[in-house]
Amino acid sequence: MPSADTSLAIAVDIGGTFTDISLLDRASGKVWRAKTPSVPSDPSEAFMTGIRLALADAGAQATALAQVLHGTTVATNMILEGKGARSALVTTRGFRHVLAIGRQDIPRKANLYTWVKPARPVPASRIVEIDERNGAGGAVIEPLDEESVHAAAEAIRRMDVEAVGVCLLHAFANPAHERRVAAILREALPGIAVTISTDVLPVVREYERSLTTALNATVMPGVTTYVSRLERRLEEERVGAPLLLMKSNGGVAGASQIRQAPVLTALSGPAAGVVGASAIAAACGIKDLITVDIGGTSADICLIKDGRIGLTQRGNVGEWPLPLPMVDMVTIGAGGGSIAAVEDATLTVGPKSAGARPGPAAYGHGGKDATVTDAHVVLGHLPAKLLGGRMGLDVEAARRMIMERVAAPLGLSLEAAARGVLAIVDNHMVGAVRVVSVERGHDPRRFTLVPFGGAGPLHGCALADLLGISRVMIPPAPGVLCADGLLAADLKAEFSRTLPKAGPVDVAAAEAIFAELDAQAEGWLSEEGVPEAKRRKARMALLRYHGQGGEIAVAWASSREAVEQAFVAEHQALYGFTLAAPIELVTLRIDAAGLTAAPPQTRLQPSTAFAPYGSAPVHFAEGTREVPLIDRAGLGAGASFDGPVILTQLDTTTLVPPGWSGSVHESGALILTCEGRAG
Secondary structure, three states, X not given: OOOOOOOEEEEEEEOOOEEEEEEEEOOOOOEEEEEEEOOOOOHHHHHHHHHHHHHHHHOOOHHHEEEXXXXXXXXXXXXXXXXXXXXXXXXEOOOOOHHHHOOOOOOOOOOOOOOOXXXXXXXXXXXXXXXXXXXXXXXXXXXXXXXXXXXXXXHHHOOOOOEEEEEOXXXXXXOHHHHHHHHHHHHHOOOOEXXXXXXXXXXXXXXXXXXXXXXXXXXXXXXXXXXXXXXXXXXXXXXXXOEEEEOOOOOEEEHHHHHHOHHHHOOHHHHHHHHHHHHHHHHOOOOOEEEEEEOOOOEEEEEEEOOEEOEEOOOEEOOEEOOOOEEOEEEXXXXXXXXXXXEOOEEEEEEEEOOOOOOOHHHOOOOOOEEHHHHHHHHOOOOOEEHHHOEXXXXXXXXXXXXXXXXXXXOOOHHHHHHHXXXXXXHHHHHHHHHHOHHHOOOHHHOEEEEEOOOHHXXXXXXXXXXXXXXXXXXXXXXXXXXXXXXXXXXEEEEEEEEEEEEOOOHHHHHHHHHHHHHHHHHHHHHOOOOHHHEEEEEEEEEEEOOOOOOEEEEXXXXXXXXXXXXXXXXXXXXXXXXXXXXXXXXXXXXXXEOOOOOOOOOOOEOOXXXXXXXXXXXXXXXXXXXXXXXXHHOOEOOEEXXXXXXXXXXXXXXXXXXXXXXXXXXXXXXXXXXXXXX
């Protein structure tokens, strides 16, 4: 039982099927973990149930909690499912149709002749124009006509909306009009949430800024209600610790910032897993890694270089560009529930998924499709029972579905069909890995592959073989790594300002803008209660060649020459060439962080014991072999083994095929290496 003066931090990650909880004693490094079924109708119910389970396991009281961290998909699901609040948008007269016009590009997989633009989150019928105008540099061209704002408020009242966004032309250069409009609307429309672009995305590009503001408005009522419910439940439970929520940038922030800009949480779930993987890799002395988070429906891939998690402002959520700083990752429809089917004599796998219910046929819930999980079951990759023995597998149902849906239509044996399913899904994931590595100037063979999620460790070595990677690291608890990652996350926020006009790097002008951004960052750090010694800030510059439509972010330097050299080097690394064109500075940004105390290093006791608790026949391409089954919890630091081996644990199963060997690091991570392959 923790001592009375121990600071306890608890992390809760809510998934579609299960809610994962990690409770950490930051003094000793001891961790208690729990799983409980999610409650889609009220996620806060599973949130509190999980907290009680973990506290009971640790023998601690709710009042002992010093920190509560949470990764939420509430905003993500609203955007993806189009279930956000009914909203309106206020904009400058003449710009009502910015959302409808959008951009000229067409999604890569769309038919050039039949593609139809998706319905916008706020239709033109609920976009209201007001009289005002700022120039690109922030100078007032037309003063704000407050009568037009009151008229807009009256029009919005008749629309029966729950939220309204305000996005005025060039407000990033001068936010005064937006702030005044928001004040009038809040007074005239009590009970309706109001958000302004300046608080969400104060940078250039009207379509993206308008879209982000509109999406923020649509998710604001739902997220605000959810966060308030969590805070109320925590208060009832006598938890006095602050609630911190994971953002898409891999950091956490207090509830007040999330209420103001809930769209910042749009990719918080996958971001937490990347943070967790990075922390475990650092404990193993690994700085260059590629993470592959494989769940039931999707696979999220991210590259980490020199221990730094890359951010991008070119991300997407569903069909919408969302140019907020977020962890740079690629998501594809490939997971344990991905459906395998034969169409026109061709085997396809994903992106459709069997989901949690009915799920794969092997789960025994009546699934009528062949899935990736069923293929693993057919080949013997999974033990007879999962979740510590609580969940049995229906092997015969899995064999029947693979035979009916795949093997028979293609004239293949049962095992060949199952191997084909896995080969296809593995190649889908390899393609995504190449997007974040080869297409961005990185050789994946120089990286360590870190697979996690419930299905990740089953695919890790196969993916590494296809990519020529020689080392795979399996985290201690791959299936709950997103919850663990929350415990390692720092407080993070970004403060940006687009220059009045893109042009040559002007150090003096940039320093003046950075001074203003620095003041904003310091204000936020103070609001979050971050001590001076824990504050970190980094200056970034977004540059482009004249004529380009996108920018590249580089660290700010003290001279124009150094900034431009950094941009040229990054452009060369990303695209393989440079241009003989002027370099333009577009936007300045400060990345602010409040450092969280790193969790103490868990050190396993040394032990070379390696005793199988059983064995099972496993089908490999070269034939069937009897493979030992190992309880991973019984392995100590220094234990080593040669494949083939299957390691089982509560949250996942790890497949180590022939030709691979493994050892247990003192952190609890498994380090797998391939024989004869250069490191």
